[in-house]
Amino acid sequence: MVFNRFFVKEVLRELLSNKVNLFFMVLALTFSLTALNTIYALGKSAEKQILDTLANLNFGKDAALVLAGGGRMMGLATTRTDTLKMEDIKAIERLNFVKIVSPFLGNVLEVNFSGKAEKLRVDGVLPNYLLANNWRVFQGRFFTEREVENYAKVVVLGYEVAKKLGLKKILGEKIKIGGEYFTIIGILEKKGSLGHYPLDERIFVPLTTAQKRLFNVDYLSGFKVVFQEGTDFKQNVNLIREILRSRHKLLEMEPDDFRIITPDMAIERFTKTSRTISAFLLTIALISLVISGVIIMNLMTASVEEKAGIIALRLALGANSHDIIYHYLFSAFLISGISGMVGWLISLLLIKVISLFTPLKPLFSWGTFLLSFGFSFITCIIFSIFPALKASKINPAILLKSL
Amino acid sequence: MSKPLIQLIDIRKKFQSGKITYEVLKGINLEVYMGDFLAIMGPSGGGKSTLLNILGLLDRPDSGLYLFEGREVNTFSEKELSRLRNQKIGFIFQAFHLIPWATALENTLLPALYGGEITKEKIQRAHELLEKLGLGDKKNHKPAELSGGQQQRVAIARALINNPTLLLADEPTGNLDSQSSEEVIKIFENLNKEGLTIIMVTHEREIAQRAKKIKFLKDGKFIED
């Protein structure tokens, strides 16, 4: 086997002797590598963002969400949904492993401001909502215990709501919710979105006000519970489940009339969709990689046919078939290197551009780098085996054919 | 008398063209000794190139015995044949067959590449050969920048780089004008004087007559004169 500067130069110059051919080989591969890298990186970025948001919602490792009504996690409730009451919250609050319990009652309602109408999610909550969700006030203030006790008609807006309603001066302004006027007392900090769900397009009123004035019910939609640090999460969740079942007087064979959503379930739920989409797109990218492999195989075979005389000459001058195979595999290696590099750089650029127009943040990772070069290398080597073998079988006797 | 460098006994070669097979070589017997300078003449299509391919280990005969330095070539593996071609045989072609993107110097060094290492000595030898062949100022020229005669001299330098025992030339002057032809045959004469064994195919009588011996190949056999 020969490997030295002269050999590398020889392989390179043979490649460069047909620049059109080389260009299309690199183009085919670069195209699919760019797709592959970009999809992979964006998938990773989307996933990270969801995890960040979940963490930001304080849906950390020691919090759980309890929703009224039994059934599948995100599906519609399959039991009664009017059984979860404020007394349940009080009972849970007394447990020593519980740090915060934050109940809520919410639904989508029409909200009006000077002729403008928007359907927005309205949640009745307690002042501890901010702490439970690791959220802060951006402007103004949140409502107080007193306002909760007094069924006050005050409202705190999510960051994007004012813009949606076309509000100029915000604090002190009155908006109409479900037919009643509420005074705006505060705006919350920007929170982003969870998957496709916009967290900043919600508005908050005192829980009591929501029960009495907006929905006219005495039950709750659910609550969020944050446990004391260092307590056994699984055990906590089981205890809460038992307490709720006994308080709701459920019989042994009756299903839960509530759903407990844990961080693991939430993460799985939100990353599953993005994973499914990524897997689908990655499959397409891999198929395009195979197509580019076939293109490379064809172009390389054409190139071997074009260079048959030179290959025959090498054989006549003492190269053996291994040397020839080696020559074309190395040639494929160079193509894979060029394409891998170009594909990687273009995808970095593309991710950057995409991040300018979408909330996705580009994630630089050596993962995409390795992905690019790895797949480039594998594709090139696999699809150059056939042309390389073909080259090695050229009969050197063709050199003496009279022209 | 010493043992022959090359011995061919009843070499036969058939080709298939569609359904018809025809015998191009119909029993060739030949002995070539060290220091010989043999010219092979004959009509076009007579099988001269086919014979040279077999002699140069580029093709195998269908039957017959080929002894190179007393060893039976039929039994050699593909690797051993490559090695023999690389170390013992130099080729000169009618169409020169230089690599278009490589310089005269790099073309000369090509057999050294497949011989293993391109050593300092090989590079030195390439320089010397090109200078000796009057190409001292053309070392870094590409084939397209050289005349036919100059290209054939680069091919000769390439054939000599690994110090072969045998030089095989198929119509070496076939593509050259008379002045360049003269230069090339002169080089062959000198090389032969220095001890190199040469087998040359040509259809030009004046060129053939510069060899020490001439054989005529017709209808797949040597004509005994």
Ligand SMILES: Nc1ncnc2c1ncn2[C@@H]1O[C@H](COP(=O)(O)OP(=O)(O)O)[C@@H](O)[C@H]1O
């Ligand atoms: N690979 C091949 N396949 C089929 N026919 C061939 C092949 N090589 C040579 N021939 C035929 O064999 C005959 C002898 O060819 P060649 O040895 O080139 O003759 P010469 O060199 O004397 O002109 C010609 O008829 C040629 O067409």
Ligand SMILES: [Mg+2]
């Ligand atoms: Mg011929």
